[in-house]
Amino acid sequence: MLINSIGFWIFFAVVILVYYMIRNCRWQNAWLAIASLVFYGYVSIRLLAFFIVIIGLFYVLAIGIEKKLTQSATIARWLKVAGVGAGVGVLIYFKYLNFFIAEFTALLTGMGFAVNTGTLNIIAPLGISYFTFKLISYIVDVANEKIQAEHDVVKFTAFVAFFPTLMSGPIDRATTFLPQLGQLRKLLPGNISDGSLRILWGFFMKACIADRIAPYTDAVFNNISHHNATSIALASVLYLIQMYTDFAGYSHMAIGVGRLLGLTVTENFKQPLFAVNGGDFWRRWHMSLSFWLRDYIYIPMGGSRCSSLRSYFNVMVTFIACGAWHGASWTYIIFGAHHGLWVIVSRIMKVPRERLESRHGLLKHSTWFKSLRIVINFVVCCVGAMYFRANSMAHIVVAWKKWLSSDWGMPYLEATVPLFTFGLLSILIMIYKEHRDEYGGKALFMHSSHRTMRLVCIAATIVFIVLTGALESNSFIYVQF
């Protein structure tokens, strides 16, 4: 049951109707928890029991840590380690075990040993990467006394299993989400309009851009050796836009649904296509994950408060973890390492750039210089997108071989009419909106202060989506993680 399916919206209509009929915050939480578990069970009834056990385990662990904090710090620390270990262990078992077995077997075979190990038949629970990160951050925050352990199991379940963010994030933190569940939520006009507009914009990004691009990128990346360097370059550029609009589209919808339920969900994107360097990009892209990695991996390792070399090492480890979070494949590791390297290069370049800017005062405020930095960052991120989308390491090698050869020519343009008409128009609309969001300016169109203008624009957006969007979408890219 995907967020852009009719089934989801019927389910949501029932949930919200009952939700606002309840006049008690505890019962609202109970209803939210039940709805979320039903949602989970609908997708995978077999793994529902496992999900409930995991929630129960972390609930008990956090209370245990809280109790032991005042009695024995050592036991509390061990409980924290156990909690983090359980979270990481679950992730390793479900997502990486088969990868490790396959790689180990390949290594032994390469060394000349005759090994014949099969892989295990493991089905990863839905949203495992998201809820384990939520739970790990919760346990660490309780152990670090940033928050108190939640004693209300219903409220805790509603937080962990919150259905709009269960499949694809954003990864909410207990520090910001749990306090919201302590108050009665009322249906407020502001929430209805804000939530609905976020959902509408999410649909626009998904249907009019991401799903319009998908056939092209699939055609190129699934047959990479049959395409020339120009097609692969074009597909890489388009895939970065597809990734962004697919995931940001989902995030907008999830945030909008949360808003309709009277809850503020963490923001996940902030105009990442306008980032000027690697660090800036990751402060705008998949923010709930990048800030999680910063707070629970990078900073505990020493962050940037150490020698430059050590700090670069920390960055690299954090970004490789970021890549590995996406899945058990070398292509994701390369994706992470590529971005880690780019962040390091951006840091190294900071001093000479600032020196240049101070020598030529105009550069600092030059639109051209900033645009140039945005373009360079965009190109680097497009290469990262290619690593992310490549079906295997061999495909990455093929892509680089083609880019470095003279295999440039006319790109593959078959069956791209909807992409280069409706899709291109939609991309321009999105860039225009993001530009206004980034650099300010009078609120226009759907956010116009003029009521008639606003309502007409909302209606026009709906008409545009239904008439031109790719409406038969199967899935979201980030649901698989």
Place this chain on the structure above:
Amino acid sequence: MKKVIVNILIVLAIVVACDIVAGFVGDSILMSTPQVGMLQTDAHQALFKKKADVLILGSSRARHTYQPKMITDSTGLTAYNAGIDGHGMNYALIVMQSFLERCKPQVVLLDACAAMVTSEWLDNSIDDVKHFYGLNAPLTNYVSEYGSWQLQAKLHSNLYRLNSTPVWMAKARALPVHDCDGYVSQHGNLADTAIVNFTNFETNEIQVKCFEQIIETCEKNNIKLMVYIAPSLEVTAKFQRWMKVFAQRHHVTLYDYGCDPFFFNNRNRYFNDSDHLNDLGARIMTNIFICDAKTLLK
């Protein structure tokens, strides 16, 4: 709250008004789209315009294999190739029923392939012609009988029905008009390619029902139905066995050239790609059909 509700109602009213206007404008443009040889205009011709004594149904294999002009020249019967890439038995049924509203063909050549009776093309076939929902009775009946409730609900919106049509309608008007018979020739020559055997084959209930309905309709209207399997290097033996049993059970004449040694041994000469004959191969296959049809019509 009252203001929010009023705003929602205003937005809904505007959307509904646009939907109605889009329906009127879209339908009139749609129905006057000229024949330019595009897949969409070919579907329009097959569903609303063409008449023929020999109706050819099927997927891309039919479209690139049977040449109506040769059939007409040789038999004196008018022919039209309504085969379209990636369309299953459900589409073939809709086309045949649409034809029967205008004329009664003497012969129906149905070129079957594995994907036509599995679920692979079940949704594609309808997605590509959903803009004719409400305009074409057989399509509308098919959706009411086999379509999911979600599809039926969505098709009540003209905007949804006309989704993505403006681009191809504009393109069709920019291209020169040319009246074609549905056959699309291919002139490539296959480089050395091995025969690929596919083992997965599972029929889809709706596609099989549509196939049965085609047989029943032909019987009821006294139309000669000739079911063909055109040569292909992508062999699904399970499908061919299934077809044999199915044809016997329904007393249908099956002409299975799927693994014909003549075409297999000369594949570099007669195939454009592993699944489609080139123009030369298509001529030979059309001649085979003409001989078979003449024998049957005697």
